[in-house]
Amino acid sequence: MSSIANLHKSRSVIDADTTPVTVFTGFLGAGKTTIIIDLLKRVSPKYNIVLLKNEFGDAETDSALARESHIKVTEMTNGCLCCVLVGQMKRALEEMKAKYRPDRIIIETSGSAFPAPIAWQIREMESSGFHLDAILTVIDCINFCGYEDTSYTARMQAQYTDLILLNKWSHITERQLDIVVDHINELNTDTPKIKVGPDGSVDPEMIFGLDTTLFALSERPSVVADLASTVGSAGRNLSHHANEVDLVEIRRNQGTSLIEEGICSTDFIAFLVSLPAEDVYRVKGIVRLVGSVTDSETPPANSSRTDKSALYIVNHAFGRYTLTCLTDHAHQAPDVLVCVTILGSGLRTYLPHLLKGFMASEIEATVQWAQRPE
Numbered sequence: 001m002s003s004i005a006n007l008h009k010s011r012s013v014i015d016a017d018t019t020p021v022t023v024f025t026g027f028l029g030a031g032k033t034t035i036i037i038d039l040l041k042r043v044s045p046k047y048n049i050v051l052l053k054n055e056f057g058d059a060e061t062d063s064a065l066a067r068e069s070h071i072k073v074t075e076m077t078n079g080c081l082c083c084v085l086v087g088q089m090k091r092a093l094e095e096m097k098a099k100y101r102p103d104r105i106i107i108e109t110s111g112s113a114f115p116a117p118i119a120w121q122i123r124e125m126e127s128s129g130f131h132l133d134a135i136l137t138v139i140d141c142i143n144f145c146g147y148e149d150t151s152y153t154a155r156m157q158a159q160y161t162d163l164i165l166l167n168k169w170s171h172i173t174e175r176q177l178d179i180v181v182d183h184i185n186e187l188n189t190d191t192p193k194i195k196v197g198p199d200g201s202v203d204p205e206m207i208f209g210l211d212t213t214l215f216a217l218s219e220r221p222s223v224v225a226d227l228a229s230t231v232g233s234a235g236r237n238l239s240h241h242a243n244e245v246d247l248v249e250i251r252r253n254q255g256t257s258l259i260e261e262g263i264c265s266t267d268f269i270a271f272l273v274s275l276p277a278e279d280v281y282r283v284k285g286i287v288r289l290v291g292s293v294t295d296s297e298t299p300p301a302n303s304s305r306t307d308k309s310a311l312y313i314v315n316h317a318f319g320r321y322t323l324t325c326l327t328d329h330a331h332q333a334p335d336v337l338v339c340v341t342i343l344g345s346g347l348r349t350y351l352p353h354l355l356k357g358f359m360a361s362e363i364e365a366t367v368q369w370a371q372r373p374e
Contacts, residue, residue: 019097020131021105021122022208026138027147027154028111028245028281028343029317031167034200035138036108043204050102052092054110072100089121093130104133104208111282111343112153112244115160119214134210137161138196141169141180143318146278151244158184162212164193165202245281246347247368250360252338262288262309262337263359269293269323271357277319279350285340286326287314287358293323311336338364345370 024032033053040049050072089107096105109118115135122132137157147154158164164184169177181193196202268289275283290309311326338358347354348369355365 018126018129018131019102019105020133020208021093021107022133023107023109023115023118023122023135024138025109025113025115025118025135025157025161026111026165026167027140027144027151027157029143030111030138030140031196031200031317032108032138035165035167035196035202036106038197038200039202039204039207042201048100048103050096050100050105052089052096052105052107054089054108054113089118090125093122093125094128097129105130114153114156116156116214119160119212132212132214134162134207134212135160135214136163136165136207138165138167139180139184140318141166141177142171143277144180145183147281153244155187158187160214161188161191162210162214163207164188164191165196165207166193167196167200169195170198244370245343246345246370248342248347248351248354249366250285250338250340250342250354250358250364251366252358252360252364253335254337262290265289265291265293268357269321272314272316272321274353274357275316275319276350279346280316280342280344281318282343283314283316283321283340285314285338286311286336287340288312288337289323293325314340 024036026032036051040051043049093105096102107118109115115137119132119135122130139158144154166177166180169180172180184193194202194206268287272283288309289312293310293312313322313324313326315322315324338360340358342354344350347367351365351367355362
């Protein structure tokens with residue numbers, strides 16, 4: 001594993017009017033949001049950080065989680081920062097800078113985003129007072145070897161980065177971790193790699209002030225051609241993410257279903273457990289549940305809501321799930337029963353099971369099947 005001693009700190013002189021930008025990338029379900037939320041708890045309250053999130057689909061799940069931690073969030077949904085939402089990202093950054101006057105902006109990309117075009121866009125905004133500090137890639141150590149061979153995006157994320165954060169390593173054996181690192185090293189030997197804490201913890205001193213080397217052109221002249229090629233390919237294929245994952249979105253409101261109160265929590269948890277981890281990458285959204293709910297990573301003593309219905313943020317990734325009661329009343333949706341986004345491979349086969357689990361009909365589902373090459 002790469003030595004932490006290889007991690008360099010900022011060499012650029014940034015004036016007071018320039019806002020450093022840190023970008024988090026990582027494939028679907030890698031754990032980016034959890035790491036960011038924990039990270040922001042570790043900085044001084046006086047250090048003003050705002051978050052720009054790019055969600056896949058229009059269920060603003062991770063943003064709701066961030067707001068539960070009282071983080072200032074701007075969302076960009078239904079598109080990818082590296083292609084479809086290029087102009088919107090620039091406007092969003094400028095608006096955030098004017099509105100919040102942040103000490104730092106963190107961008108969390110969707111799991112489908114190419115990091116290189118995003119880095120290029122921020123680089124082009126230096127004259128507007130933005131400085132790309134670093135591209136950070138979160139690796140899901142449990143599942144990386146499974147989707148690395150099928151996802152061009154996952155490989156690109158591991159290659160174009162200043163620091164690799166090894167997440168969920170505590171859930172596998174040392175031998176399995178060695179295999180994961182070997183696979184990553186085949187893509188990127190030189191970039192430092194550090195383990196994330198079991199609770200998603202990373203020391204801010206390790207990741208802020210890195211001063212990206214992705215544009216050190218005098219040292220790595222091939223970067224220009226590589227980035228230009230990647231930016232061009234993303235621009236030509238504005239739905240490149242659709243080549244890798246199936247997308248199913250389900251929306252149900254009260255008044256459109258016989259089930260007005262919500263889904264039985266016991267049945268819903270059994271449904272989540274039944275989803276195949278190898279094919280269903282992510283389930284995220286908001287669901288109204290009835291009955292006692294216990295988070296998958298919380299002792300039973302912390303169960304809640306034994307009789308009344310309540311909205312829960314559901315976050316399911318490769319077989320692991322969490323359910324978080326939504327307490328941010330400013331973003332409560334009183335009429336919502338289900339608003340979820342599901343991403344995976346071969347979801348056409350599982351569509352009847354997904355509809356049954358969310359007690360929805362076909363007309364309440366929107367699907368986009370991946371156009372994989374033959």
